[in-house]
Amino acid sequence: MTQRGRRTVRDLRRGNRSALLRHLYFEGPLSRQELAGHTGLSSGSVSNVVGDLIGDGVVEEAGSVESDGGRPRVLLQVARRNGYLIGVDVGETRVRVALFDLALTELATADHPLSDSGHDVGQVVSLVLKGLTAVVREAGIDQAAVVGVGVGVPGIVEQGRDGPVVHGQTMGWDAVPLGALLRDGTSMPLHVDNGAKTLGQAEMWFGAGRGARNAVIALLGSGVGACVVADGKPYRGATSSAGEWGHTTLRVGGRRCRCGARGCLEAYVGAEALVERWGGAPEGASEEAAIAALLRAADEDDASARALLDETAEYLGAGISDLVNLFNPELIVLSGWTGLMIGPRLLPAVREATAAYSLRHPWDRASVELGRLGPDAVTVGAATLPLARFLDAGGAGAHGRDRVAGTTDFEPAS
Numbered sequence: 112m113t114q115r116g117r118r119t120v121r122d123l124r125r126g127n128r129s130a131l132l133r134h135l136y137f138e139g140p141l142s143r144q145e146l147a148g149h150t151g152l153s154s155g156s157v158s159n160v161v162g163d164l165i166g167d168g169v170v171e172e173a174g175s176v177e178s179d180g181g182r183p184r185v186l187l188q189v190a191r192r193n194g195y196l197i198g199v200d201v202g203e204t205r206v207r208v209a210l211f212d213l214a215l216t217e218l219a220t221a222d223h224p225l226s227d228s229g230h231d232v233g234q235v236v237s238l239v240l241k242g243l244t245a246v247v248r249e250a251g252i253d254q255a256a257v258v259g260v261g262v263g264v265p266g267i268v269e270q271g272r273d274g275p276v277v278h279g280q281t282m283g284w285d286a287v288p289l290g291a292l293l294r295d296g297t298s299m300p301l302h303v304d305n306g307a308k309t310l311g312q313a314e315m316w317f318g319a320g321r322g323a324r325n326a327v328i329a330l331l332g333s334g335v336g337a338c339v340v341a342d343g344k345p346y347r348g349a350t351s352s353a354g355e356w357g358h359t360t361l362r363v364g365g366r367r368c369r370c371g372a373r374g375c376l377e378a379y380v381g382a383e384a385l386v387e388r389w390g391g392a393p394e395g396a397s398e399e400a401a402i403a404a405l406l407r408a409a410d411e412d413d414a415s416a417r418a419l420l421d422e423t424a425e426y427l428g429a430g431i432s433d434l435v436n437l438f439n440p441e442l443i444v445l446s447g448w449t450g451l452m453i454g455p456r457l458l459p460a461v462r463e464a465t466a467a468y469s470l471r472h473p474w475d476r477a478s479v480e481l482g483r484l485g486p487d488a489v490t491v492g493a494a495t496l497p498l499a500r501f502l503d504a505g506g507a508g509a510h511g512r513d514r515v516a517g518t519t520d521f522e523p524a525s
């Protein structure tokens with residue numbers, strides 16, 4: 112057989128493994144018959160590939176169901192403890208590392224606050240590496256069983272020749288070779304992407320975005336970002352910076368933003384901006400405690416807190432209307448820890464403002480919802496980076512080089 116012929120057969124085999132594994136992962140447990148129905152593969156092919164997957168320990172039996180008159184059908188599922196995933200959230204105020212099994216059940220976490228809002232690259236790298244060691248030890252697993260580590264960071268992530276490079280203008284990170292720096296300290300396979308994009312992947316796969324093809328996942332934390340999903344895929348732009356919604360202009364000549372420009376959306380609705388604009392938070396309170404205090408004050412009829420939140424709802428609505436008019440999404444998901452804290456209170460007013468600033472036709476077909484994966488969704492999202500590689504590889508050869516950003520597909524069952 113020629114070289115080309117061998118490659119084709121191997122590719123086909125890997126494609127079949129990957130297709131079956133994805134269906135089992137997102138829709139399982141399923142029987143062999145159901146798998147054939149879902150994938151269009153012949154029952155013979157399904158039996159062969161499933162036999163291989165079981166032999167490799169990637170898939171396991173999960174009981175059986177009665178079938179019409181015939182023999183009971185054996186159900187199959189992905190073996191959740193056949194490998195482990197680690198997700199890292201490099202936030203602006205902390206580094207959170209979480210270890211999951213393949214079903215994304217959290218087994219161990221390490222949480223470290225950052226002393227200087229993430230500016231010191233050395234400190235961030237050392238906390239990530241410390242966290243990796245800590246979660247592997249806490250979970251009591253062999254490091255070799257870790258399929259991969261996904262890292263979500265603020266800023267723009269480009270795939271450089273030596274791995275992922277981060278341009279984090281608001282943190283003063285100028286072309287930081289984060290991939291290379293982390294690789295010096297760990298041998299586990301690494302994947303790095305923008306935190307809003309990893310959060311977007313998590314919400315699209317498991318949360319509020321499931322089933323949508325055109326959506327924007329908005330991340331409100333200390334700063335503001337977004338993940339634009341167009342026709343089932345993340346929209347990245349020429350250099351992966353698409354989705355920097357926080358730095359779109361809300362007010363010409365307005366408040367100074369951390370990026371250096373004036374009047375950015377982030378300078379009004381990010382947690383750091385909210386706390387500064389309010390000025391009523393207890394001395395030395397964390398951003399999270401300050402936002403909680405702001406909401407409490409509004410509940411207690413504090414006029415300045417109420418006015419600030421009303422204004423914030425209108426600013427957010429105006430910002431979301433830009434997304435509606437530019438991208439025509441069917442869904443906008445408000446997520447991130449700040450979004451989830453203020454969202455339940457502000458959502459009706461945000462929807463009203465979005466309606467007022469959007470063109471009627473696209474808004475009639477769109478909705479604004481809250482994220483469903485909680486404030487720690489960035490770590491889950493980061494863990495989906497190695498998970499995507501694992502599923503693409505059909506559960507084998509997952510221990511590889513850095514995944515190239517821009518190839519993630521949000522259609523879990525494709």
Ligand SMILES: [Zn+2]
Nearest residue numbers: 358368370375
């Ligand atoms: Zn800005």
